[in-house]
Amino acid sequence: MTRPIPAFGDRTALIRDAVLLTAIGLFFGALGPFGSITAPALVRFIYWPGVILGGGVIGIAVDELGGRRFANPWLRWLFSSVVMTPGVCVLVVFASIWAFGPSPSRRYEVLIWQVFVISVAVMGVRQLIEKRPAPTAAPAPSDEAFRQRLSAKHRAARLIAVEAEDHYLRVHTDLGSELISLRFSDALGELAGVTGFQVHRSWWAAADAIEGVRWRRGRGELRLAGGLVAPVSRTHAAGLKAAGWF
Template sequence: MDGGAGSAIGTTAWRWAIDLAILIAIGLLMGFLGPFGSHHTPIVGRYIYWMICMVGGGLIGFGGDELLRRSIVEPWRRVAAVSVLMTPLVTLLVLTTQHLLMGGPFGWSGYLELLWQVWPILLAVMVVRALVWRRTPGRVETRTVIAAPLPEAEETFRRRLSAKRRGARLIAIEAHDHYLKVHTDAGEELITLRFADALAELARAHGWRVHRSWWVAADAVEAVRWRRGAGEIRLVGGLTAPVSRTHGPVLKEAGWF
């Protein structure tokens, strides 16, 4: 297992540990308060009941949140959706727990009554979790001092460009099958060249390969955004380029995040 995979697993385990701690804390609070008539239950049974309901129900809700993360990106819309979609399953858990521990009835009438008790609690738990994991946008606005490239470092590659762009500022190179789109401050130009050959010709230039089909000039980078294992570079002139997990470390070493 490489370091990146190990780090990702460690981060996921840490997040779930914090999620579990949140649910345990809420379960202890509910056991202490004894809402919905549960205060009549002996104290040990009451705490067991609420711990099962809060931890089990919360994990169901959190699991639903993870499943919907890609399809519903906005956190608060996802909180609302999860609280509605997961309430029937959590209600079944609560009804079963109530029946087994307290001898309550197990039927549709009890289930429907519990729905309106479970939904606001699940919604509140999902809101608490969303607040705990709320983040500011994952944008790093730093600048790295880049030495000017040696004149000969880009010479071979520049000879492939038209006279208009041969002396222009090189911003990025984007691969398109057997063609390259060369981005300069004098505009874009398509040339016939393999991406691997272009990288070889620019090996001594100040720049980085940031994606399987992108190379960017170091002095053209204005900002880097990195989030959830992928990123994006903002370049001069408003151009943006993707950053893959594989090539992200070169930007990290350069101090961009």
């Protein structure tokens, strides 16, 4: 996968684009393509960065407003390059008149082709910079072994809490609860990959099921989804405290 090109609100992306376009403009200023090498250096180093920056703004606007409809990044690149070309041509005509004076012999079909080629190159470089591999997602926490102990009704339900009752465990879910035969310590081992807290010697609670914590006179209560309430012992309160619950 590749990251999508950030929108206008991304300040880092805007700064990166501005630096990229300025660098390309300075490169063209030094190279002096399409006969501009005959112009004074100062003119070239004003003309080319200005044209590339201005054209880049047009291209980025086209890309953000219209290119996003294309899931294929290469179709998006081609669309943006084609659609931006007429607007950039107008910019180039006025910038060229300012920098080099009127040119009655200018062939506009050649200008369109030149602008299109540069647009393809600039937008391509911009897209290639954005084609960095996305960070590899961490494996999702797994409680598959524990869930296999549950009935079919509760196996796919949202896990809320596990409560020890003598030699059994009561597993609380959003579809109700059921008793299973398993030691509490073994259940904690099977739930080690799930984000949750042991809050009492006989209770474990899923982190995403916690709705609130009340602590009073050395004792605590955990309010869980579905109206369930679990005790919080002083011994096991540290994990909740570290997570910012109180």
